Amino acid sequence: MKKNKKEKTAGFVFPSNVLKPVKNFLTQKLTQLKKTKKSISKRDPFLDQSRLTDNASIDDDAAEQYGHVVTTSIKSELDKRIIQVKKALSMIKLGKYGICEDCGKMIDTDRLMIEPEATMCAKCAKKRE
């Protein structure tokens, strides 16, 4: 791989010995999230084809509806996290990890310790909410 030229915009770039464990952590997290999503998908009652033919009572139907809503919302939450982790990983690749994608300032290292997949500083993340 070619070494990236130092960019003027980035005042500070994390050294690779710091980024390596972060990258490993995020890669593991991504695998875990994907696994969880897969197992959640299996639990969605709407995926159970037998329900189309059986004479489920109204109570069962309501439970299925509920189960579907829950799995759907968990899945979309997982999707968001997967995207976020992927984003952080690509930032590492680009040599821009720890730099806010919005304002270009350094993200607080305290914030990164708690949320290694953060790609925005606390200020900008709050603005997006």
Ligand SMILES: [Zn+2]
């Ligand atoms: Zn920012």
